[in-house]
Amino acid sequence: MNPTTAVWLPVAVSGTLAVVSAPLARRIPPRTAVRLLTGAAVVCTFSTACVLAVLGADVLGQLPVVARSGQWSSAELRSTTPVAADVRYVSAVAVVVLVFSTLHRTVHIARGFARAGRVCRRLGPGVAGLVVIEDDTPDAYALPTLGVGADLGGRVVVSTSMLRALTGAERSVLLAHESAHVRHRHHLYVALARVAAAGNPLLLKTAEAVTVATERWADEVAAQEVGDRRLAATALARAAVARASVVQGRRSATFARLPAASSDNRLVLDRARALLQPPPHRRRALTSLVTAVLLCASLAAAVTASSTEDRFELAHSTSSTSR
Amino acid sequence: MSSPSGRPRGALERQVLACLAAAARPMTAGEVLADIGSKLAYTTVMTTLARLHAKGALTRELVGRAYAYTLTSNPADLRTAVTAHRMRRLLEAGEDRAGVLARFVADLSSEDEQMLTGLLSDPERPAHR
Numbered sequence: 001m002n003p004t005t006a007v008w009l010p011v012a013v014s015g016t017l018a019v020v021s022a023p024l025a026r027r028i029p030p031r032t033a034v035r036l037l038t039g040a041a042v043v044c045t046f047s048t049a050c051v052l053a054v055l056g057a058d059v060l061g062q063l064p065v066v067a068r069s070g071q072w073s074s075a076e077l078r079s080t081t082p083v084a085a086d087v088r089y090v091s092a093v094a095v096v097v098l099v100f101s102t103l104h105r106t107v108h109i110a111r112g113f114a115r116a117g118r119v120c121r122r123l124g125p126g127v128a129g130l131v132v133i134e135d136d137t138p139d140a141y142a143l144p145t146l147g148v149g150a151d152l153g154g155r156v157v158v159s160t161s162m163l164r165a166l167t168g169a170e171r172s173v174l175l176a177h178e179s180a181h182v183r184h185r186h187h188l189y190v191a192l193a194r195v196a197a198a199g200n201p202l203l204l205k206t207a208e209a210v211t212v213a214t215e216r217w218a219d220e221v222a223a224q225e226v227g228d229r230r231l232a233a234t235a236l237a238r239a240a241v242a243r244a245s246v247v248q249g250r251r252s253a254t255f256a257r258l259p260a261a262s263s264d265n266r267l268v269l270d271r272a273r274a275l276l277q278p279p280p281h282r283r284r285a286l287t288s289l290v291t292a293v294l295l296c297a298s299l300a301a302a303v304t305a306s307s308t309e310d311r312f313e314l315a316h317s318t319s320s321t322s323r
Numbered sequence: 324m325s326s327p328s329g330r331p332r333g334a335l336e337r338q339v340l341a342c343l344a345a346a347a348r349p350m351t352a353g354e355v356l357a358d359i360g361s362k363l364a365y366t367t368v369m370t371t372l373a374r375l376h377a378k379g380a381l382t383r384e385l386v387g388r389a390y391a392y393t394l395t396s397n398p399a400d401l402r403t404a405v406t407a408h409r410m411r412r413l414l415e416a417g418e419d420r421a422g423v424l425a426r427f428v429a430d431l432s433s434e435d436e437q438m439l440t441g442l443l444s445d446p447e448r449p450a451h452r
Contacts, residue, residue: 130333130336130337131407140427157407159407163345169359233442238443240429243428244436276442
């Protein structure tokens with residue numbers, strides 16, 4: 001594999017993954033999309049980091065100080081490395097920055113989960129994990145726990161005003177949706193995707209797609225449980241409108257009206273539309289193709305990394321024998 | 324992770340609790356059944372109510388020949404409400420970068436709100452199963 005190609009391969013793969021994530025997630029079952037995209041993001045970030053690290057190590061290895069201590073021939077290294085110097089320097093810097101970014105995001109998320117765990121414990125066990133709050137703001141959400149010790153389940157928190165805004169059947173949809181988040185541990189997939197995106201900012205779109213797909217996954221579970229997709233769509237719409245009328249009303253009373261909706265806010269509408277259509281088919285061919293391409297790309301990156309390492313070995317042995 | 328009926332574990336208990344919390348008045352098993360849905364058996368609902376009562380989540384009083392159930396109110400509720408409010412304030416302040424919480428519905432633009440309201444008033448279409 002031509003090393004120059006290998007430099008751009010991780011970038012190309014990451015960029016492609018980012019671009020295809022949302023369209024792919026719309027066409028395959030959400031459950032598959034979540035797993036596939038999360039796995040792809042992790043693999044992509046890891047192999048990108050490996051390639052960058054090996055390329056960047058060239059830079060470090062060629063510094064006279066390091067070369068002397070490692071008994072490498074820096075002249076030999078430089079001559080055997082066909083990659084341009086600026087690429088090598090950028091790689092070295094990139095690795096350091098991305099590793100810090102990844103660690104920072106991981107700590108931030110871990111703190112968030114710890115906080116959620118504390119809230120869960122303070123809320124008490126509820127009834128089969130459901131906690132009802134007396135509140136005027138319609139709200140419903142799932143709180144995860146990391147499942148250490150006795151507190152294995154998360155919580156579903158719903159406010160009384162949300163419950164009252166819905167019919168009995170619509171309530172079942174809401175509860176099924178939130179319970180699905182807890183039961184299938186969606187927070188872990190989302191966290192993994194976000195950590196991967198921290199280590200590879202090209203994958204921000206992929207992390208977004210994973211979050212959206214977990215909502216769609218929970219919607220599909222709920223729709224199946226109640227056996228009525230139209231009901232699921234109606235429940236979603238009614239809950240959104242109920243919340244909007246209270247939240248928006250408060251907001252315009254205190255601040256200026258917020259500017260046009262971000263992509264975030266289209267989500268409810270997209271979800272409702274998806275529920276009014278049949279569930280996406282399993283597309284084994286497409287899923288297998290995407291998986292295969294990603295595995296090949298990662299394999300190529302690994303091969304490059306190991307062949308670059310071989311050059312190190314060569315340079316090392318050359319310098320040893322020449323002494 | 325499902326009960327013998329194929330429902331996820333605890334699903335019925337959550338539905339019953341939500342029903343009673345929404346009503347905010349004592350309800351009999353028959354009324355709960357009518358609210359939750361007709362796919363369930365009366366005895367199933369009755370058993371669930373009795374179980375929740377045994378756990379201390381519900382109190383009941385005899386009304387005629389049937390029990391009417393209501394949520395147990397306890398001092399822990401106030402503390403619970405305070406915790407949830409604090410959590411919500413943190414989240415609305417943008418602290419939830421960690422994506423910890425999965426909210427059922429995000430906030431809407433006014434046009435989306437209109438479209439969704441339109442969806443609600445649509446004449447009945449065949450549901451997909």
